[in-house]
Amino acid sequence: MTPVELSRTVLRAVRCAVDEGELSVAVPVRAVVTPPGPGGCGDYATNIALQLARPAGRPPRQVAEILRPHLSRTDGVAGVEITGPGFLNIHLEAATATVALVREILDGHANGHANGHANGHANGHANGHAIDSGHDSHGSHEGHSSHESQRAPYGHTPTLTGQVVPLRIPYDIRAEVVADSLVRIVATQGGRAEVDHVRAGEAVTLRPVPAPEDPAPLGADAARWALLHPAAHDRPRITADHLAQRESNPLFRVRYAHARARALTRCAARLGFHGEPGDVPGDVPGAEVLVRELAGYPHVLSAAAAQHAPDRLARHLVATADAFLAFQPTVLPLGDEKPSAAHRARLALAEAAGTVLAGGLSLLGISAPDYL
Numbered sequence: 001m002t003p004v005e006l007s008r009t010v011l012r013a014v015r016c017a018v019d020e021g022e023l024s025v026a027v028p029v030r031a032v033v034t035p036p037g038p039g040g041c042g043d044y045a046t047n048i049a050l051q052l053a054r055p056a057g058r059p060p061r062q063v064a065e066i067l068r069p070h071l072s073r074t075d076g077v078a079g080v081e082i083t084g085p086g087f088l089n090i091h092l093e094a095a096t097a098t099v100a101l102v103r104e105i106l107d108g109h110a111n112g113h114a115n116g117h118a119n120g121h122a123n124g125h126a127n128g129h130a131i132d133s134g135h136d137s138h139g140s141h142e143g144h145s146s147h148e149s150q151r152a153p154y155g156h157t158p159t160l161t162g163q164v165v166p167l168r169i170p171y172d173i174r175a176e177v178v179a180d181s182l183v184r185i186v187a188t189q190g191g192r193a194e195v196d197h198v199r200a201g202e203a204v205t206l207r208p209v210p211a212p213e214d215p216a217p218l219g220a221d222a223a224r225w226a227l228l229h230p231a232a233h234d235r236p237r238i239t240a241d242h243l244a245q246r247e248s249n250p251l252f253r254v255r256y257a258h259a260r261a262r263a264l265t266r267c268a269a270r271l272g273f274h275g276e277p278g279d280v281p282g283d284v285p286g287a288e289v290l291v292r293e294l295a296g297y298p299h300v301l302s303a304a305a306a307q308h309a310p311d312r313l314a315r316h317l318v319a320t321a322d323a324f325l326a327f328q329p330t331v332l333p334l335g336d337e338k339p340s341a342a343h344r345a346r347l348a349l350a351e352a353a354g355t356v357l358a359g360g361l362s363l364l365g366i367s368a369p370d371y372l
Contacts, residue, residue: 050086163192165192185304277349278342314364
């Protein structure tokens with residue numbers, strides 16, 4: 001059950017309540033379904049009860065109580081909880097939740113790519129081959145909007161729609177790179193970041209600890225990672241370790257995991273099968289952790305935008321890569337095995353992981369090569 005399908009389910013619950021005389025309202029044209037916000041729970045949440053409270057002449061929580069049993073009876077829904085003033089938090093059955101997550105990621109990637117979003121293709125990032133991607137110091141990027149029929153890239157939400165986020169920074173290379181990434185990250189939440197340089201002594205809103213030396217000799221990708229991966233209050237390490245193709249290098253693990261995800265798709269094609277979202281049981285090595293990391297991506301993007309902290313995204317990509325690398329040996333058939341529905345479902349999950357890794361690197365201005 002995808003968010004679009006769940007939105008229709010919510011509207012059917014409203015229609016049932018109206019038909020049974022429990023509510024006297026016009027059934028809305030659409031219902032917003034999103035990952036739960038702070039204080040929420042479950043897989044998805046909707047504010048439909050708050051939306052209907054005024055026309056129904058009832059408190060939002062009372063409307064939510066009326067709608068809850070109608071939602072709970074839906075196939076694939078494990079339970080429904082009410083939080084806050086009347087948010088309906090929907091728990092999906094494990095298999096349903098995994099299928100919905102993978103479809104949301106892959107469908108969002110397909111739609112975003114068709115509409116030119118930086119959604120994580122190997123060369124889809126904005127000017128990722130320069131340490132500073134060169135936006136105008138007074139420039140901004142508009143937040144993405146999506147048509148009803150076209151889903152935004154996974155993790156993109158409207159939480160900052162209409163908001164302008166001022167980034168007043170000093171003349172410093174690390175501040176430049178952090179601000180450049182934040183322009184893109186804020187845009188994923190519908191906001192617009194405006195970057196302005198200030199002179200010594202003037203107030204700033206973003207001042208990460210400067211790099212101890214020029215990171216340019218590392219090359220564009222490694223230099224950006226060196227500046228973005230540490231928290232703003234930590235001094236970055238400008239060393240050749242960022243170039244090492246070994247397990248101890250977090251940047252290498254993230255890019256290698258992405259390349260492996262792409263390689264799995266190519267290998268599967270040679271074996272005559274493709275990914276198809278399906279149930280991936282939690283006892284498959286690495287699957288449960290990988291699903292959890294992928295499901296947490298939207299929250300990480302939202303927090304990175306709100307806290308001006310691209311390092312949160314960088315660290316989440318490392319955790320996602322590590323989970324994927326533990327999972328990926330289970331994807332392809334072994335020996336005389338024939339490709340099955342289980343293999344197709346695992347491949348789709350692997351492809352979803354590759355999409356999230358590439359999209360996250362794109363937001364950081366770092367390339368995600370298909371071959372490494």
